[in-house]
Amino acid sequence: MALFDVSGYKSHSELRGQILGTGVGHLIDRPNQQFAVPVGVDPSGFLKSCSREGGVSIDLNHGTTTLAFKFRHGVIVAVDSRASAGSYIASKEANKVIEINPYLLGTMSGSAADCQYWERLLAKECRLYKLRNKQRISVSAASKLLCNMMLGYRGMGLSMGSMIIGWDNKGPGLYYVDDNATRLSGHMFSTGCGSSYAYGVVDSGYREDMTVEEAYELGRRGITHATHRDAYSGGVVNLCTMQEDGWIKVCKEDVSELIHRYRKGMF
Amino acid sequence: MSYDRAITVFSPDGHLFQVDYAQEAVKKGSTAVGVRGKNVVVLGVEKKSVAKLQDDRTVRKICSLDNHVFMAFAGLTADARIIVNRARVECQSHRLTVEDPATVEYITRYISSIKQRYTQSNGRRPFGISSLIVGFDFDGTPHLYQTDPSGTYHAWKANAIGRSAKTVREFLEKNYKEEDMESDTDTIKLAIRALLEVVQSGGKNIELAIMKRDESMKILVQEEIEEYVTAIETEKEKAEKQKKKTLTLFD
Numbered sequence: 001m002a003l004f005d006v007s008g009y010k011s012h013s014e015l016r017g018q019i020l021g022t023g024v025g026h027l028i029d030r031p032n033q034q035f036a037v038p039v040g041v042d043p044s045g046f047l048k049s050c051s052r053e054g055g056v057s058i059d060l061n062h063g064t065t066t067l068a069f070k071f072r073h074g075v076i077v078a079v080d081s082r083a084s085a086g087s088y089i090a091s092k093e094a095n096k097v098i099e100i101n102p103y104l105l106g107t108m109s110g111s112a113a114d115c116q117y118w119e120r121l122l123a124k125e126c127r128l129y130k131l132r133n134k135q136r137i138s139v140s141a142a143s144k145l146l147c148n149m150m151l152g153y154r155g156m157g158l159s160m161g162s163m164i165i166g167w168d169n170k171g172p173g174l175y176y177v178d179d180n181a182t183r184l185s186g187h188m189f190s191t192g193c194g195s196s197y198a199y200g201v202v203d204s205g206y207r208e209d210m211t212v213e214e215a216y217e218l219g220r221r222g223i224t225h226a227t228h229r230d231a232y233s234g235g236v237v238n239l240c241t242m243q244e245d246g247w248i249k250v251c252k253e254d255v256s257e258l259i260h261r262y263r264k265g266m267f
Numbered sequence: 268m269s270y271d272r273a274i275t276v277f278s279p280d281g282h283l284f285q286v287d288y289a290q291e292a293v294k295k296g297s298t299a300v301g302v303r304g305k306n307v308v309v310l311g312v313e314k315k316s317v318a319k320l321q322d323d324r325t326v327r328k329i330c331s332l333d334n335h336v337f338m339a340f341a342g343l344t345a346d347a348r349i350i351v352n353r354a355r356v357e358c359q360s361h362r363l364t365v366e367d368p369a370t371v372e373y374i375t376r377y378i379s380s381i382k383q384r385y386t387q388s389n390g391r392r393p394f395g396i397s398s399l400i401v402g403f404d405f406d407g408t409p410h411l412y413q414t415d416p417s418g419t420y421h422a423w424k425a426n427a428i429g430r431s432a433k434t435v436r437e438f439l440e441k442n443y444k445e446e447d448m449e450s451d452t453d454t455i456k457l458a459i460r461a462l463l464e465v466v467q468s469g470g471k472n473i474e475l476a477i478m479k480r481d482e483s484m485k486i487l488v489q490e491e492i493e494e495y496v497t498a499i500e501t502e503k504e505k506a507e508k509q510k511k512k513t514l515t516l517f518d
Contacts, residue, residue, distance in 0.1 A: 133373060141365040148364070 043156035063232030064109035065194030066096060067222050068163045068174055070187045071215050072208055075165050075172045075242040078219035079107055080194070080227050080255070081235030092235040100126055102246040104142055104166040109192040110159040110179065118160060122146045139166035139173025143183055151181040161191040165242050172242060194226035194233040201225045216241070216250055224258040285393055286386055289342075289416035292395035296341035298429040299328065300439070300461045301399035303411035304454030308401040310339045311458040311475045313429070313466045329476045329486065333358040336371055336402030337476060337484045341429030342416075343395040350394060354378050371402040371410035375420045383418025393417070397428040403480050424448075425457070431465040438464050451479065452495075459495050470496035 066079040083094035098106045098116070100123040108115030125145050129137040137145075143164040150158060158179040166173045176182070176189040188206065190198040202222040210218065220237050227233040237258065239250040278284055297313040312328040328344075330351045331337040336358065340347040357377050361369040369377075378398065386393045397415045404410065413428065414420040425443050427435035438461050447453035455477060459470075466472045473496075475487045 133370070138365065138367060141367070144364050144366060 046157075064096060064192030065190065065198050065223055065226040065230060065233040066107040066109050066161075066163065066192055067190040067195070067198045067202060067219065068107065068165055068188070069202060069206065069215075069219075070172055070174050071206075071210050073212050073215070073243070074167070075174055076215045076219040077105055077107060077163070077165050077240045077242065077247075078223045079238050080192075080223050080233040081238060082227070082233055083112055084232045087231075089234075094235070095238070097238055097240060098123065099247070100142070100166075101130075101136075103136065103168070103242075104139065104164065105240060105242060105247050106146075107163045107165070107191070109161040114158050114160045114179070115162060118146065118149055118158075119162065121149065136168065138168040138170065139164060139175060140170075140185070142166065143173075143175035143177050143185075146177045147181050147183040150177065150179055154179075154181055163189050163191065165247075167242055167244055167246070190222070192233065194223075194230035197226035197229050198222040212241070220251075220253065220258060221262055224255050224262060227255045228259050228263075283386060283417070286417045289393040289395045290397075293342040293397045293416065293428065294430060294432070296343075296396070296429040297328070298427060298431055298435060298462065298465055299339040299341050299399055300425075300427040300435055300458050301339065301401055301411045301413075301423070302425040302439075302443075302448075302454050302458045302461075303401065303409050303423070304448040304451060305409070306449075307451040307454050307477055307479045308403070308409050308411060309455050309458040309475065309477050310337065310399060310401055311462045311473055312339050313462060314472045314474050316472070329474065329484075331484050332374060332400075333362075333368060333402075334483055335368055335405070335478075336374055336400065337478065338398050338400040339476075340396045340398040341432075342397060346394045347396045347398070350378055350381065350396065350398070353381060368405050370404045371400060371412060372404075372422075375400050375412040375414060379414045379418045379420045381418075382414060382416060386416075386418060399426060399428060402478065407480055409480070425461075427461065434465055435461050451477075456495055456499055459492070460499055463496070463499070 063082070063084040064080060068075060068077045077097060079096040081092060081094050081096065082089060083091040094112065096108045098108065098119045100106055100119070104126060106119045106122065108119065122142065122145060126137045126142055129141070146162070146164065150160065161176075161178045164173070164175045164177060174186060174189065176184045176186065176191070178191075188202060190202065202218055205218045205221065216239060219239050223233075223237045227235070234255060236252050236254050238252050240247050241250055297315050299310065299312045301311075302309045310329055314323070317323040329337060329339045332351065332354045338351070338354075340350075354374055354377065358369050358374060361367075361373065378400070382394050385391050393416045395416060397413065400412045400414065402410060411423050411426065412420050413423055413426050425439045427439065439457070442457060442460065447457065455475070458475065459473065462473050463469065470492045471489070473492055475492055476484055477487065478484045
């Protein structure tokens, strides 16, 4: 790689290799080395200077609401579709669910660019895994790959809060992965600045033995109420469900119509 | 012009002579045999005679790579040590990244890639070992793979490597019966019988390791091997007597 040679970056990458392990074999395509951070650029230092005291404050907020929860018949995934740049609504129909393959989904919250890039890279790795090992990648391995990618750029200002949802031979899988390389397995997660509102709704309405229709309703309500109160969420609810034979797209409904359904007395 | 100086050079008729010579080194190593049964996998090696003062427990030709995979090799012991170390690290690395134990095929593929890399780098020579890798995947299927210095690998039902590998393989081809593989004892007996063909002085010079599904590798002690050998010899005598009887009938 020309930039790699010119920048004289080798020593840092060798150190990184020592810490994170070189020769990882077939599992990672070494995505870390696709970005040679040139000499003299210090992302973490730059970011520190952007927070509050330093002067200019660049507030990286995660304008979104996404949620996912497991229940008896699979996993429900619901996301909003507003893309905001500060107080400007850049898109009301952004797609925040990436279809990695017919049995793996990823949600996006945080910086749209980071989410899209890294999750598409994850999709490439999952495809390579299947070709090399003749077996689908497990949800835990896919989330681990994404988490390790984040670890390579920890502290450098990536912003991504995502959930990896899938069904493998261990059953339904739901993992939360974020830009700090946190990786958690769980039964219910919600991310983004509207997540608190969504948690309130889903936590109070959740029952493990819900029917499929009740679960769809719960997912829709969670997002709708969050978009009602959070300025940075809105647009439509994109609802998908993950079942044993893969995911299906359930519906795409405008929240301004849904909110009337749920809050009859309000308007 | 000799074409075996630098490994990276093909000869005019398409040979990589260094790889061929590595396979000759393998043929000098002591025999190893592997058999894949339905519920048990077996690896047997010919124990090389040790000097009087040498502690023979330090010479182990059967190495475990993980809880569910182990291997035996034939050829240069020092080369094998390097391969085994790298394979052990890769098994753990796989567990860490994928959160599942590596399949036998995966670790075989990894070992073969290392071997192939050394046939295509300048300044390096190929590894002088062939290995037999056995184990169970986490879904319970047993596997036996063989790798060689060129970096190719194949799956086998039963195979042998090292000195007199050809004789042992012919014996296995003649005596391998699919139904016998259902029984653990018969699988183990087949491996021992195959080794007895080429090993001098019987059971004393055989080292055997078995692994049953969901259990860890077990290296049989000398007494257990002697039991099997005695059982085999009694069966052999019985078969001889049967043959003699039928012969005399049709005199």
